[in-house]
Amino acid sequence: MAEVSPRMTQPRFLTLSDVAEVLNISASQTYALVRSGELAAIKIGGRGQWRVEREQLESYISRMYDQTKQFVAEHPFIDSAAD
DSSP, X not given: OOOOOHHHHSXXXXXXXXXXXXXXXXXXXXXXXXXXXXXXXXXXXTTTEEEEEHHHHHHHHHHHHHHHHHHHHHSOOOOGGGO
């Protein structure tokens, strides 16, 4: 029996609503990420509906982790109560 890849059980492309749900943000925030170029997406169909490839979303999330690590390293948290 052939093994089903987890990749095959999930859709390749997500709607902006799907992306908003994954990131726990609003649809308008997701649209802003796409329009600014921060999150790669494509327009498809006659009505030009936006779709985000799952791999692009995962790449975006990884970049945000990297940016956050850099921010934390450059702006250490100083607990004034510990003094």
